[in-house]
Structure formats: structure tokens, C-alpha cells
Amino acid sequence: MARSSSNTMLWLLLAVFASLAAAGAGRGDDGRRSSPQVYVVYMGAVPPRTSPDLLLESHLRLLGTVLKRGRRADSVVVHQYKHGFSGFAARLSKDEAAALRRKPGVVSVFADPVYQLHTTRSWDFLQQTTTTAAVKTDDSAGPARRRSSNKNKGSSKPAAPADDPSSSTPATDTIIGLLDSGIWPESPSFNDAGFGPVPSRWKGVCMTGDDFNSSNCNNKLIGARYYDLRSVRGPSPSDGGSPRDDVGHGTHTSSTAAGNAVTGASYYGLAPGTAKGGSAGSRVSMYRVCAESGCAGSAILAGFDDAIADGVDVVSVSLGASPFFRPDFSADPIAIGAFHAVAKGVMVVCSAGNSGPDAATVVNEAPWILTVAATTIDRDFESNVVLGGNNSAVKGVAINFSNLDRSPKYPLITGAAAKSGSVSDTDSASHCEPGTLDSSKIRGKIVLCHHSQSDTSKLEKADELQSDGAAGCILVNDAERSVATAYLDFPVTEVTSAAASAIHKYIASASQPVATITPAATVTEYKPAPVVAYFSSRGPSSQTGNILKPDIAAPGVNILASWIPPSSLPPGQKQASQFNLVSGTSMACPHVAGAAATVKAWNPTWSPAKIRSAIMTTATTLNNERAPMTTDSGSAATPYDLGAGQVHPTGALDPGLVYDAGEDDYLRFLCNYGYNASTVRLIAGSTLPGGFSCAANASKHLISDLNYPSIAVSGLLGKATRTVTVTRAVTNVGAQEAPTYTVAVSAPAGLDVKVTPSKLEFTRSVKKLAFQVTFSRSRNDDGDDDAAAKGALSGSITWSDGKHLVRSPFVVTS
CATH class of the missing domain: 2.60.40.2310 (Immunoglobulin-like)
Structure with missing residues (x-):
């Protein structure tokens, strides 16, 4: 398969297809609309002295004025918003939606959008880095990256209480609400041992649903709600509602923000140490607005509306619109919900998106939102290539549990040399694109493949190579080097172009080149760190060019946090891991939400803007070599990459101004x-x-x-x-x-x-x-x-x- 010439074009086409699919929802094969579509009707703030019941009645009356005969208003409503703001979501025809736009008191009417999820040692690393680097601000460029070998050390070091704000929070009454894919309540991250009664101001509920009841909540996980997700999951009877997470994303983000300290955590032995949230003393409330296929805008608004009424202090939102089809503020469920939350004194923290490193891809740009970019931490997962001849090792990075012999005895071949006779494009074969290789040439061999961001995904390539009988794969990959991809049972590692030159040289010089791939090992105190992750969306903001976005950066690469039970185990593993290593600005966002909750705990009367300011103005722009931060390509990081810098949780407790x-x-x-x-x-x-x-x-x-x-x-x-x-x-x-x-x-x-x-x-x-x-x-x-x-x-x-x-x-x- 030929490779696309532009990563931006690839994302644009994907977004177009998604938009067309959404636009086609509810249409028959002949293109005629077979059923109404869900629209959101936004009506601004709740009118003064209006009870929720009266507001709901007014919504139904308004809706009844545009419905065709025989359609009852209460039968088409999906959600009604009555606490933090006024409005509703309903199944309407195009004409009915247009008629509502013309009604007095209506701010906007828009088709229900589908947003996507922006898919430990990180907290210890933040304390170590900011303690040594925060006093210096230097905007000059830093050195090239290198590592220090430390394979035998654990992945976390205990911090002194004075350096760890989560361990010295003056109260456990701060509440973090997460709009996400649900939660796995049995995770030890949400055990309530040591927690007192639920704060009396809490007005939330623990909803009963499929495989979930009120006993799943406790004094740590104090609330759980779910919403109608049929617009993103389909009408299948098996898709019943529940706050329970069947994706893993919401469990990961909520434990990152506020999970208890869990000793002995690891991902099947990788990244061992203590996993903990940024504000371990905070309570958690989950608002399930997402399924694996996406997040319904109407449900996002319902989650915000409930979170405001329930009494949360901070809302963490690790999802967003496409940077190519982002709505205006009055038609963006996140911007709308966040505006009214902030107006009620609730802090809102959102992920910046995963469409980097292209410029002007940042989302969640409203100035009342704290927008978070993603950076690396000082941990790597080393999986090396050992070459025959002199047994020289070439450094690689990946998460695999390779069962290959440690001795280099597996034949080594390039994708170009294994090109199928029916394929004319040598370049595609060198990238091991599906369908371009001759399976008889790669069976039992390690295949060297080049990779770029516009290619077929790395996992798809690995799956095809594995099914064709290859012994393993070496991916030459520069742009995505900082993220260790999990290949699990297939021996795959990723090397840089510079490192690959030694492999190419060996293949050219040896009559029968052989190699092996070692299983992943944890390397800590990696330098330099942090660097801005390649996937992290960049500024400038295309909506608000006179507001600098993103605002702040936080760890978002290979973050260890709680996960749902896996459907299968890696080879040789007998017990499922309760944790997973995941990357994305989704993982960076709850780091900042945890920091914001801690600042709120120490300063209960502070406005969301004061908390944002404390976090931004105390950020550091230096890495663990006391040099200015860079992107993972080595270029100097600018405010368009990381905003004010890397979050400094302890410093934010005493910002001065x-x-x-x-x-x-x-x-x-x-x-x-x-x-x-x-x-x-x-x-x-x-x-x-x-x-x-x-x-x-x-x-x-x-x-x-x-x-x-x-x-x-x-x-x-x-x-x-x-x-x-x-x-x-x-x-x-x-x-x-x-x-x-x-x-x-x-x-x-x-x-x-x-x-x-x-x-x-x-x-x-x-x-x-x-x-x-x-x-x-x-x-x-x-x-x-x-x-x-x-x-x-x-x-x-x-x-x-x-x-x-x-x-x-x-x-x-x-």
C-alpha cells in the first residue's frame, strides 16, 4: 500500500470520513433521512428564580411549538440541562432544528457532535525535576538527548512530605469530577481506607447500572453517573448503561488525578514502584460520557450540568473535537459546559489534543479552560537489537515480552529485500506496508522496517508480520521514538535512523546476517526529560490567536496507572496486571487536575483563574539537566509547544502573585x-x-x-x-x-x-x-x-x- 505524503492530509481525510459518517447517521441506503438526529439546544444561563421543574416544563413547551403533529416533546428529549445552564438535547428533524434556532432565548442549535478520547513515576519525577530546576528560567536551546543506564533501580523514589503536596493536603474534601469512559471501582486506587465521611456539601449520586450498584461507591469514589450513549454505541441491547469502564481510559485518568498510593505497582514487572494520584486525598466522581467509539456532545453537556450541581471542585476532561472540524464556542459542548462551571467557581482542566507536532492543532482553547500539553518523564523501556558477529547491541525502545533466544541467531532481512514480486513500490516494501512483502522470504526472520507517521499503524504492521511467520521486527522510527508502544507477545523494538545505520551496515557486510531482540527493561533517570511529546497538539490557537494555548505541560508518555482487567495476558504471565502504561494528552490532563485540586485544598476560596495562574506562573521550562526544555525532535520548545512550561505542583502552592x-x-x-x-x-x-x-x-x-x-x-x-x-x-x-x-x-x-x-x-x-x-x-x-x-x-x-x-x-x- 502506498504511503500518504502528508500526515496532516491523513488526519484531514480521517476527520472528513468521520464527519461524513456522522452526517449520514439516521439516513437510509437511498440517502433520505430515516429517523431524526440528536440536536443540542443551548439556551445560556438558567433564568433567575426558576426551579428545575419549571425549567424542564419550559423546555418541553418550546420544543412542542416546532414538532410535527403526532410527536410528543417528552418522547424526543434525550437530555435536559437545568443546573449550571439551560437547554436540552432532542431527536429532531433538520427542519425542526432550524425552527428552534429562530426562537427567542436560544443561543445555538447544533447536531450532537462525537468527540474522541485523547488517548507512578510521573509524580515523583515532577517533584525531582522542579525542585532542582525551578529557580532558573532560560529561553535558550538545550543539548541533544542522552540516557543514563539504571536498569536495576525501581521506578519511583519516596519523596519527603514537604516535597509532595499530595501527602500534605490540609483536607480530604476536594472533589475531582472526571468526564470520561467510566471507572473500575474495584481498583485499589479507589479504596477508601482512611477516608472520613463524604463531605456534607456533596449532592451527587451513585447510579445503578449494568454490573454496577451503589455499593461500588465509597468514601473515596463518592459519585458515579452515566448517560445515553446510543448515538456513539448504537442501539444494541447489549450496550446497556453503566458507570463501569469497559475501555480503561476513565479508570486510568481518575487514578492519575486522585488515586491512592499503591505499592508494588507495575505493568507485568515494567515500571515498578508506587502508583499514586496527584491529589491522593481528593474524592472522585465519575461522569461516564464516552464509549470506546467516542463521546457524545449531548452527554458531555449533561456531565457538566450534573457535576456543577453535585458540588465538584475540579472537572478533568481528557477528550476533545478534531482540530480540523472544531466548532465555535457556542456550539462546543466542552466550551459551553466549562464556561458555566467556571462561572460557578469550578476549575476545568482539559487535554490539548493528540494531533501534533503540526502547528495550530490545539483544541479546548477557550480562555476559561486550563489546556494541557504532554511531555515525557525520565523513564524509558529499553528493548535492544543484538547483532551477530561481535554481539554488538543497538539501543531500541518498546514494550515487548520477547521470548527470543538471547543469542543472535535469527536471520535478519530488510523489508525492501523481502518485497513481493507483485509489488513495484520498493519504498512501501521498505516500510513493510501490509501486502507488500513475500511471506516466504520473512518466515522465521527478523524484519527491518522503516516507519513514518503517515504509514499504516505500527501495530497493524506488526500483526501482519507476525501472522506471516516473522520471528520479530525492528522499526526505524524517529518521530515517535519517545512513546514506547506495547507489542507484548511479538518481539518488536524501535530504533532511530542513526541507530539503524549500524544495522544496515551489518546487513551489507555479513553473508548471513543474524540478530535477536531483547525483552523490554525499565531504564530510569533518562536524560534529558521532560521533552514535549511528538503527538502533543501545538499552538497557535486557530480560534483565539490573542490567547496563548496550550497553557501548561505535564507528563503524558507511558504513564503507569490503574486499568480494567485485560481480556488476555502477555506470554508467560499468569496474573492480570491492575495497571497499564498509556500515552496521550489524556494522561497529562489529570496530572494538572490533581495539582489544581491540591491548590484548591490549600486555598478553598480561590477562583479557578487564581488556581490556573498559580499553576502557570510557577511552571518550569528546564529539564533534568538544568537546560531549557526541547521537543522530542531536539528543537527548542516554544510556548506553542508547552505553554508556560512543565507543571510544578509544589511551587503552585506558593505562587506569590x-x-x-x-x-x-x-x-x-x-x-x-x-x-x-x-x-x-x-x-x-x-x-x-x-x-x-x-x-x-x-x-x-x-x-x-x-x-x-x-x-x-x-x-x-x-x-x-x-x-x-x-x-x-x-x-x-x-x-x-x-x-x-x-x-x-x-x-x-x-x-x-x-x-x-x-x-x-x-x-x-x-x-x-x-x-x-x-x-x-x-x-x-x-x-x-x-x-x-x-x-x-x-x-x-x-x-x-x-x-x-x-x-x-x-x-x-x-
């Missing part, structure tokens, strides 16, 4: 984004004065003035604008009542950055102070614009009182 923002700020953002005043009034409801109006000069450029912990400015490097000034305000939350902060600026060539005033002097009565940042294009000696001032220029401003470093990254573009 915070940037606050509230619902009014986000409503002004919506005005500047382009929504008219009547729509904004509907979204906000009674929180706005009756005469509210968007400013006459509302503009997307004014979005840069949102009191955000990072700064993004567009239009400066073009010909029209030479200077842009933005305003920020910070609040002193440190122990010292009257500190003085001075500013340090790190600016790239071609850009002049001035902060006014350069010193902030707080007093007992003055806790909040404003400052301005002016960005100007540099001029060279001839008075012309500096040629270096092109593209995206990034740097940072850092306020310090001698103890705290309050760092804000910035990006300036044309």
Missing part, C-alpha cells in the same frame, strides 16, 4: 471575539446588568488585554502596527503583606519589550496592582525594521521579590 479573572472578563472576551450583546446576555443570564452592551470598539485584538497569566499579541510584526501595549493586574497572595516585586524581561532579537512600572510595591491595604507591557518592533542602525522580527517571537516577563518567581511567557506574531 496571581492573575485573577472572572465571568465578566470572559463575557468581555466573547464580545471582543465577535458575539453580539444579546447573545452574551443570554449566555450570562442574570449576572449581567439589564443595560449590558459590548464595547463599541470591541475587537479580537483587545483579547490580548484579558488578565491572563500569559500574553499573546498578533498584528505587531506586520506593516500596519509598530507598537502594542497590553495591561495586566496581579494580586499578592504571599505570606508577606507588603512585598516589593521587580521585573526581568527575556526578549528575542527584533523585539523591544518594556514593562511599566518596573517595580510593584504592595502594602497591607493594596493587594492588587496593575502594569503595562509594551511590545515594539526593533529598528536596525539604518532605521529600518529589524529583519529578525518575523514569524512568531517569544520570551517572558518574570516578577520576583527575592523568594518567588512569577513568570509569564509571551508570543508576538504578525
Whole structure:
């Protein structure tokens, strides 16, 4: 099979097919609509002094005005939203949906979208890295990556209580809600030993469903709900509802965010140590909105609506839309639900997406969301290639339980040399694309295959090679090197192009080349780490170019956390592992949700914006070599890759200063984004004065003035604008009542950055102070614009009182 020439085109085609499939849902073979489709009707904030029962009645009355004769409103409703916001989801015809769009009080009507899931040592690594690196902020490039051998050490080290915020949380009453694929309650991560009674403010429930009842909840797992997922699972009777996880994703994310410390955890001996969540003292509530095939937008909104009413403190959302077909804010279930959650004081943390390393692929971009990118940790899984002749070893990475002889005795062949006679494309054969190899040439041999992101998946290649009788496979793979893929019972390892050159040289020089592949071994204290994972979606935001996204980075590569019981065991294993190693921004998101819950526990009155600020401004941009972080390709990491940097959970407990923002700020953002005043009034409801109006000069450029912990400015490097000034305000939350902060600026060539005033002097009565940042294009000696001032220029401003470093990254573009 010929390989696609563009990874972006591949993802685009997949997204088109998914969109066409969704659009075709409910149509017969002749293309005519055979049944109504689910639409979401969003009506903004709940009207004041309106009971849920009255709100539900009003929804049904409104719906009844557009339904065709013979259709009852209560028979077509799928969900009704009545706590955090107003609206409903119903099975409607296209004409009925169009009629509802024209009704007063309706913000938007949109077809129910299907979103996708963004599919330990990580917490110890965060403490080790940030403790040594947080005091230095340097935007220069770092060295190439290398490893230190440490095969015999365990995968986790005990941290002192003072360095581990999860072990010193002042209360166990913080509640993390997860919108995900469900939960496996029997996991030891959710044992409630040592937990007191459920907080009295909790209003949630433990729903009974298939193989799930109220006894599955306890004082740790305090809530579990599930929703109608027929739009993503189909109407099969076997697809009954339950909060129980049959995918594994929700169990993994919830244990990463708030799982108990479980000693002796590993994945069949790999990554051994103690698995624990970021806020082990927090309670957990699961809102099952996803099946393996996807997540229904109408269910996502129902999950947000219930989580707000139940009383969660933090919502963790490891899923999102396609970066190629993302909806606008008023038609995005995550943006809608998150807006109303934040307006009610609930922190919302979302994954950035797994469509990297292409630019402008970040999703969940609304400024009221904390958006998380993924990075590696200092652990690797080494599976080496041993070559015949002198038994030299070539370093490889994969998760396999190879049963090959440790001596190199298996014939070694390249995919190109094993090309089928019926195939003319040698390049596809060299990549071992399915159908391109002669099975008689590879039987009993180890096959060397090249791989790129636009190829058929690695697992598909491995499956075909295994079924054709190959002894093993060596994949030459540069882009995906940082993620150890699990091949389990088939001996596969992955090597870089540089390492593969030694293998090619050996094959060319030996008359009968032979090799073997060793089983995976855990290597810790890998350097440099963290690096930004290749799959992590990148900025700039295509929706909000004057908001810098993603916001923060966290571990998301080969994360060990709880899992559902597997359907089969790897070779030689007699007992199922309760844990799994999984990668994705899905895994990074709950790391930050756990950190946010800990900050909330220490500061119960803080707004979501203050918590976000504490997390962002205390992040580190250094790796475990005390050098600036890079991407996994070795290039210098920019704010478009990792936002403010790698999360520093302990540092976030004492940020010194915070940037606050509230619902009014986000409503002004919506005005500047382009929504008219009547729509904004509907979204906000009674929180706005009756005469509210968007400013006459509302503009997307004014979005840069949102009191955000990072700064993004567009239009400066073009010909029209030479200077842009933005305003920020910070609040002193440190122990010292009257500190003085001075500013340090790190600016790239071609850009002049001035902060006014350069010193902030707080007093007992003055806790909040404003400052301005002016960005100007540099001029060279001839008075012309500096040629270096092109593209995206990034740097940072850092306020310090001698103890705290309050760092804000910035990006300036044309």
C-alpha cells in the first residue's frame, strides 16, 4: 500500500470520513433521512428564580411549538440541562432544528457532535525535576538527548512530605469530577481506607447500572453517573448503561488525578514502584460520557450540568473535537459546559489534543479552560537489537515480552529485500506496508522496517508480520521514538535512523546476517526529560490567536496507572496486571487536575483563574539537566509547544502573585471575539446588568488585554502596527503583606519589550496592582525594521521579590 505524503492530509481525510459518517447517521441506503438526529439546544444561563421543574416544563413547551403533529416533546428529549445552564438535547428533524434556532432565548442549535478520547513515576519525577530546576528560567536551546543506564533501580523514589503536596493536603474534601469512559471501582486506587465521611456539601449520586450498584461507591469514589450513549454505541441491547469502564481510559485518568498510593505497582514487572494520584486525598466522581467509539456532545453537556450541581471542585476532561472540524464556542459542548462551571467557581482542566507536532492543532482553547500539553518523564523501556558477529547491541525502545533466544541467531532481512514480486513500490516494501512483502522470504526472520507517521499503524504492521511467520521486527522510527508502544507477545523494538545505520551496515557486510531482540527493561533517570511529546497538539490557537494555548505541560508518555482487567495476558504471565502504561494528552490532563485540586485544598476560596495562574506562573521550562526544555525532535520548545512550561505542583502552592479573572472578563472576551450583546446576555443570564452592551470598539485584538497569566499579541510584526501595549493586574497572595516585586524581561532579537512600572510595591491595604507591557518592533542602525522580527517571537516577563518567581511567557506574531 502506498504511503500518504502528508500526515496532516491523513488526519484531514480521517476527520472528513468521520464527519461524513456522522452526517449520514439516521439516513437510509437511498440517502433520505430515516429517523431524526440528536440536536443540542443551548439556551445560556438558567433564568433567575426558576426551579428545575419549571425549567424542564419550559423546555418541553418550546420544543412542542416546532414538532410535527403526532410527536410528543417528552418522547424526543434525550437530555435536559437545568443546573449550571439551560437547554436540552432532542431527536429532531433538520427542519425542526432550524425552527428552534429562530426562537427567542436560544443561543445555538447544533447536531450532537462525537468527540474522541485523547488517548507512578510521573509524580515523583515532577517533584525531582522542579525542585532542582525551578529557580532558573532560560529561553535558550538545550543539548541533544542522552540516557543514563539504571536498569536495576525501581521506578519511583519516596519523596519527603514537604516535597509532595499530595501527602500534605490540609483536607480530604476536594472533589475531582472526571468526564470520561467510566471507572473500575474495584481498583485499589479507589479504596477508601482512611477516608472520613463524604463531605456534607456533596449532592451527587451513585447510579445503578449494568454490573454496577451503589455499593461500588465509597468514601473515596463518592459519585458515579452515566448517560445515553446510543448515538456513539448504537442501539444494541447489549450496550446497556453503566458507570463501569469497559475501555480503561476513565479508570486510568481518575487514578492519575486522585488515586491512592499503591505499592508494588507495575505493568507485568515494567515500571515498578508506587502508583499514586496527584491529589491522593481528593474524592472522585465519575461522569461516564464516552464509549470506546467516542463521546457524545449531548452527554458531555449533561456531565457538566450534573457535576456543577453535585458540588465538584475540579472537572478533568481528557477528550476533545478534531482540530480540523472544531466548532465555535457556542456550539462546543466542552466550551459551553466549562464556561458555566467556571462561572460557578469550578476549575476545568482539559487535554490539548493528540494531533501534533503540526502547528495550530490545539483544541479546548477557550480562555476559561486550563489546556494541557504532554511531555515525557525520565523513564524509558529499553528493548535492544543484538547483532551477530561481535554481539554488538543497538539501543531500541518498546514494550515487548520477547521470548527470543538471547543469542543472535535469527536471520535478519530488510523489508525492501523481502518485497513481493507483485509489488513495484520498493519504498512501501521498505516500510513493510501490509501486502507488500513475500511471506516466504520473512518466515522465521527478523524484519527491518522503516516507519513514518503517515504509514499504516505500527501495530497493524506488526500483526501482519507476525501472522506471516516473522520471528520479530525492528522499526526505524524517529518521530515517535519517545512513546514506547506495547507489542507484548511479538518481539518488536524501535530504533532511530542513526541507530539503524549500524544495522544496515551489518546487513551489507555479513553473508548471513543474524540478530535477536531483547525483552523490554525499565531504564530510569533518562536524560534529558521532560521533552514535549511528538503527538502533543501545538499552538497557535486557530480560534483565539490573542490567547496563548496550550497553557501548561505535564507528563503524558507511558504513564503507569490503574486499568480494567485485560481480556488476555502477555506470554508467560499468569496474573492480570491492575495497571497499564498509556500515552496521550489524556494522561497529562489529570496530572494538572490533581495539582489544581491540591491548590484548591490549600486555598478553598480561590477562583479557578487564581488556581490556573498559580499553576502557570510557577511552571518550569528546564529539564533534568538544568537546560531549557526541547521537543522530542531536539528543537527548542516554544510556548506553542508547552505553554508556560512543565507543571510544578509544589511551587503552585506558593505562587506569590496571581492573575485573577472572572465571568465578566470572559463575557468581555466573547464580545471582543465577535458575539453580539444579546447573545452574551443570554449566555450570562442574570449576572449581567439589564443595560449590558459590548464595547463599541470591541475587537479580537483587545483579547490580548484579558488578565491572563500569559500574553499573546498578533498584528505587531506586520506593516500596519509598530507598537502594542497590553495591561495586566496581579494580586499578592504571599505570606508577606507588603512585598516589593521587580521585573526581568527575556526578549528575542527584533523585539523591544518594556514593562511599566518596573517595580510593584504592595502594602497591607493594596493587594492588587496593575502594569503595562509594551511590545515594539526593533529598528536596525539604518532605521529600518529589524529583519529578525518575523514569524512568531517569544520570551517572558518574570516578577520576583527575592523568594518567588512569577513568570509569564509571551508570543508576538504578525
